[in-house]
Amino acid sequence: MIDERTGEVSAETRARYxxxxxxxxxxxLKTVSKMFCGCPNAFGSPPNTNVCPVCLALPGAxxxxxxxxxxxxxxxxxxxxxxxxxxxxxxxxxxFYPDMPKNYQISQYDMPLTVGGIVRYWLEDGTRxxxxxxxxxxxxxxxxxxxxxxxxxxxGATSSLVDFNRAGVPLMECVGEPDLRxxxxxxxxxxxxxxxxxxxxxxxxxxxEGSLRCDANVSVRLRGAAEYGTKAEIKxxxxxxxxxxxxxxxxxxxxxxxEGGGRVIQETRGWDEAAGVTxxxxxxxxxxxxxxxxxxxxxxxxxxxxxxxxxxxTLIETPYERxxxxxxxxxxxxxxxxxxxxxxxxxQWFDRVAAASGQxxxxxxxxxxxxxxxxxxxxIAISGGKVxxxxxAELVELTQNNAINSxxxxxxxxxxxxxxxxAKAIVEREGLAQVSDRAAVAAxxxxxxxxxPKVVADYRAGKxxxxxxxxxxxxxxxxxxxxxxxxxxxxxxxxxxx
Amino acid sequence: MLVMASDxxxxxxxxxxxxxxxxxxxxxxxxxxxxxxxxFVDELTELDTANVAATAQVVPSRNVERADALxxxxxxxxxxxxxxxPQTQGGYxxxxxxxxxxx
Numbered sequence: 180m181i182d183e184r185t186g187e188v189s190a191e192t193r194a195r196y197x198x199x200x201x202x203x204x205x206x207x208l209k210t211v212s213k214m215f216c217g218c219p220n221a222f223g224s225p226p227n228t229n230v231c232p233v234c235l236a237l238p239g240a241x242x243x244x245x246x247x248x249x250x251x252x253x254x255x256x257x258x259x260x261x262x263x264x265x266x267x268x269x270x271x272x273x274x275f276y277p278d279m280p281k282n283y284q285i286s287q288y289d290m291p292l293t294v295g296g297i298v299r300y301w302l303e304d305g306t307r308x309x310x311x312x313x314x315x316x317x318x319x320x321x322x323x324x325x326x327x328x329x330x331x332x333x334x335g336a337t338s339s340l341v342d343f344n345r346a347g348v349p350l351m352e353c354v355g356e357p358d359l360r361x362x363x364x365x366x367x368x369x370x371x372x373x374x375x376x377x378x379x380x381x382x383x384x385x386x387x388e389g390s391l392r393c394d395a396n397v398s399v400r401l402r403g404a405a406e407y408g409t410k411a412e413i414k415x416x417x418x419x420x421x422x423x424x425x426x427x428x429x430x431x432x433x434x435x436x437x438e439g440g441g442r443v444i445q446e447t448r449g450w451d452e453a454a455g456v457t458x459x460x461x462x463x464x465x466x467x468x469x470x471x472x473x474x475x476x477x478x479x480x481x482x483x484x485x486x487x488x489x490x491x492x493t494l495i496e497t498p499y500e501r502x503x504x505x506x507x508x509x510x511x512x513x514x515x516x517x518x519x520x521x522x523x524x525x526x527q528w529f530d531r532v533a534a535a536s537g538q539x540x541x542x543x544x545x546x547x548x549x550x551x552x553x554x555x556x557x558x559i560a561i562s563g564g565k566v567x568x569x570x571x572a573e574l575v576e577l578t579q580n581n582a583i584n585s586x587x588x589x590x591x592x593x594x595x596x597x598x599x600x601x602a603k604a605i606v607e608r609e610g611l612a613q614v615s616d617r618a619a620v621a622a623x624x625x626x627x628x629x630x631x632p633k634v635v636a637d638y639r640a641g642k643x644x645x646x647x648x649x650x651x652x653x654x655x656x657x658x659x660x661x662x663x664x665x666x667x668x669x670x671x672x673x674x675x676x677x
Numbered sequence: 678m679l680v681m682a683s684d685x686x687x688x689x690x691x692x693x694x695x696x697x698x699x700x701x702x703x704x705x706x707x708x709x710x711x712x713x714x715x716x717f718v719d720e721l722t723e724l725d726t727a728n729v730a731a732t733a734q735v736v737p738s739r740n741v742e743r744a745d746a747l748x749x750x751x752x753x754x755x756x757x758x759x760x761x762x763p764q765t766q767g768g769y770x771x772x773x774x775x776x777x778x779x780x
Contacts, residue, residue, distance in 0.1 A: 210745045217748025226768045227758045231751040235758060247745030268733050275696055277772040290733075324775060340769035343758075468694060473733030481739045 215242030256293025
């Protein structure tokens with residue numbers, strides 16, 4: 180049902196539909212030079228200063244592919260289990276656009292560098308999923324256009340301004356299969372891609388600088404239907420958050436169209452971040468007649484299996500694999516595991532503490548708790564600070580063996596943060612070792628009870644919540660060193676004796 | 678029997694893709710010429726290629742690549758880069774307004 184007043188579809192109706200989503204994203208590779216020439220691959224230079232005859236498409240200029248970019252694509256594909264075909268080539272994709280100097284883009288059509296593969300991801304609640312990749316191919320970026328109206332917006336602009344610094348920057352296009360069923364899954368897929376590319380060092384994946392741009396093909400169908408519905412392609416999603424909102428809005432729009440007796444039109448729609456809706460971008464039919472053909476300026480690329488094997492041998496644990504190791508192996512909750520995985524330097528540092536202490540859970544609590552707090556307060560990364568993984572492992576062991584209590588551990592950590600050194604040495608120097616000696620704690624308990632006859636009477640009259648106050652008093656008398664569990668045990672024993 | 682090449686060409690579509698504004702007279706001239714070109718290429722299909730591997734290139738070389746390094750000597754000066762631009766503004770190439778629906 181559609182609410183006549185708001186035009187919104189009820190949750191019940193919504194639940195009868197299933198969304199089918201496929202993501203395509205473009206990621207700028209992190210190289211020193213551009214894809215087909217020796218100009219800098221740099222963001223933020225003055226306009227039209229990183230250009231040469233090749234990337235400006237001056238007559239007679241010839242492209243030569245960047246070996247590093249090719250290796251990075253192969254590396255990215257292998258991380259997702261893609262096949263590396265033995266033969267690949269570059270094709271020309273022909274269309275006219277002011278930010279494309281050659282009037283064609285060098286891309287890959289039917290023989291890409293990688294084919295297939297699977298992207299594994301997890302949702303915020305820890306649910307896991309996977310989405311097949313169709314391919315990852317290599318192409319070149321276009322220039323960047325801005326609009327020349329007084330306020331920089333398109334409306335009212337009489338002309339557009341083009342900067343070709345970005346033209347020819349190596350770009351990988353990742354095409355996913357339509358395996359995703361919600362906006363949440365689509366974002367989780369994108370996050371998994373981004374984490375992996377960052378970890379592999381093939382891209383900085385900065386959405387705000389445009390180094391990751393994504394489009395989503397979205398359709399809806401009644402649950403249980405075998406056929407896909409008609410899809411719309413959503414463009415102009417500039418952050419993970421806007422991708423999520425755009426896809427959710429488009430799903431709702433399509434359901435409302437179908438429920439209203441209409442049909443979804445296959446078209447390109449642009450996301451309007453401010454209005455929170457997608458708008459049709461009636462593009463002309465022939466805009467999609469790209470007339471691909473092999474680029475005669477570029478010779479084919481052969482990749483013998485041994486070459487792919489050599490790259491495969493250098494692959495390290497992917498962020499997804501690390502997440503699984505933390506959750507399934509260490510018993511860390513999904514949220515905390517994600518926090519660790521999202522900071523590669525921190526998670527490597529954490530792995531050393533976990534290995535040295537053999538107590539990954541306790542180590543995680545220190546790393547994400549007090550240590551992260553100190554890092555935030557001082558603006559120094561944990562992995563770049565004075566606390567060594569070995570020192571923290573020592574501290575973990577001291578707390579696990581009850582050699583010190585948690586408030587002492589906090590103090591030790593604060594000293595370690597400023598001075599570095601060994602946790603054991605600090606415990607000794609500062610006299611923070613936990614007092615677990617029965618007689619010693621019993622003496623302190625007796626002292627506190629003698630000094631607080633009224634509180635003792637309250638307890639015996641049934642006000643047992645004063646136990647906290649008394650425990651605190653004993654801890655204070657011990658200068659924070661008494662074993663809190665033993666203190667409570669002895670307090671109860673004494674209070675209930677008489 | 679080959680399909681007549683002229684039946685396969687939508688000359689107006691091809692012209693539109695190439696951003697060419699052809700008059701009716703020009704269409705009458707160029708359509709048969711393009712058809713003749715295709716018929717000429719069609720002759721190649723008469724060759725027996727059963728034992729010839731498919732290729733996208735006629736030169737024998739493979740994997741011509743360059744190391745990922747800067748070549749500052751090839752950079753154009755800002756003035757040289759913009760020298761042939763019909764219009765510039767603030768260091769940019771200035772072009773006719775890009776329409777909203779084209780983005």
